[in-house]
Amino acid sequence: MPVLHHPCTPDIDMPDDVVEPSLNLPRFARLLINTAGDADPASFEHWLAHRPELWSLADRPRIGDVVLQQLLHQGQPLCESNFDLLGRYFCWDEIRADIDPYRVRARRNLLHRRWQLQPRNHTALTAALDQPHDRVSVTEAHARMERLTRPWHWLQSLLSASVPGRAGIMRQTMQRLGVHGVRDTLAPLDTDQVAFWMAVSQPGHFNLMKMQVAIVRCLLGALVVLAVLAALALLGDAARPIAISTSSMKHVAIHASVVIVSGVLMLTPFVGGTPSRTASAPAPVEPPSALDGHGMLTHGPRPRRPAPCFAVVSQTDPDTEGG
Template identity: 45%
Template structure:
């Protein structure tokens, strides 16, 4: 028995006419404006019951044709009374069926609330009747005109569904889906869902996660037998939601997407971050936006949450130049020109502060020498700030492991011996012992740090350890002027590291 018959409280042998009468009776209490969900269920039950009744009638007609039974005059009269023909024509046909005509061909039009139902020919062929006195010929009947059924284009309507999902809030979009008559058809709804899913998987359509869930529920994408990979569906959902929060009108959605308990983000902050990534590229403005230390980390977290790892991942309205700039600043393992520019800007700001303070002290104390010292202090701060980032990058480059390989592996391996040899040349050939010794001791510190870090040793400070090495620290202070000692120590630490990490592997 059809589930539609059960939903409409019909018997199993209920014909098409009974199904339509039950559906019309239910429509009086179930209206689409009052309860869209119940109306959609009622319409689906009506379609299922109608299809069952039509198939059942078709099977019965085939069985009767195989048996070869002919219609009698009484049967013809009963059928004529059941058909929704003109009443006078029905009486005339019933009277003529017992009176005269030997051969009659007649048609009927089934009254159907669904405009798509075609004109059905109930009987066609030679129907024998008992011979009788000739009578007036039966009036020819023509099928009642039916309006042309508008063919639904699933692809076009799928585009309409996608556009509505991009523009509407979840509550309004859910009601819109429930009130679409195009989605009440059991035949058209799967076709529309296939077109919508194909478009979402292959195109960038900004849709919020809630609206995507409504589409999945409407078209059954989350069902077990849908055939859609749940991981692929979730990846598509996240990708479209990230595109949705990038739209300027969805700043509140972007704030909720970026918000973390340890790093709260409000709507204004979300709008500001989005503006940094979407405004036209201006190098000096971008550098000025990045000079506070916390902004680089905030923009790095924003790009990570949005799934934008490089300029190639930038989708409208993001600017590839802005994305590349902030990504270069966030990459602390590589020395790049944007990082160098930012270091110069920060050191220049610090130098200006030092110069302003020293000049103010010189003016208030009436000491011009203090103001001149401020100039030297500002230049020193500027130089240290400019060299700090390259030295830090040099240290990270030397401390990196052999795998994965880094840039310029040969130079990385032989840098410490080259620096040690250079320190000796400065001391003996350049007759600059102080400068050469400073270079030698810096090389020793770098070599020890490289060996200690790559060997995996961990240093734990202890007060007793300080007392034990205190004599050596005093001797080291005396040996600062002897760069040759530092050169020997640097070469020794480098040799141990090279033998364990390079040669043996």
């Protein structure tokens, strides 16, 4: 009997070996980093354990390298607990020639600072600001962040800084957030606000911002004096007698008016100005670190000439020649 051969159709024949699609390392690394930024440590650890892409012993190191490179170059806000979890999961703490521990540590701190400043992490920010010697409530933490994140307004900032003791409190707040200069400003902090509070709270230095705050305080004091004198005058007209003489009240009112006019004239050139970002960030006095901006170990060029003290010794002591 002849054997009939029927042509094979594509919808019926299937290959014996089904080839799974290859793993897209950059895409999965971005998914992993986004999940780490939004989840708490317990939920993120559970998510890692149930991802089939991480079950392969051959793919896990490759995924870990891509994740680390993305965190070092384009990392989004990430809490330190999830960063440490990734480090243990992908063995970043092991001694390897291609990983600089100083750079990884610096990046971890930077990403955690960014994570703290996000509005959804206000509870963690309050916990970071709250200290045993300086108790900070949720309302106070929100008020301090409002002063650092709102758009710059000249008069509003001067009035806020006129409150006694507020400048020192804002400086302590910025230091706890890791902001020691304008260059340390991270979103959503406003650069002009950081420069202003750095300038008005800088101890032992006089600058234009401090002078403007002092003038505003004088103006407010003079306005309070005029308001009190007006109230006393009204009370004196309504019910006599009054203890303060009318002539004395006139002299005080004249002096207060002179203070107000002088203060307004002195503040006129600064209306609408912005704080200097260089004056509020003095150069550090300590020697520069051996780490560069990326956390890599560097060594500066050696001096070509010997130090002066060594030159004197080399001329007086013959034993040092050729040493």
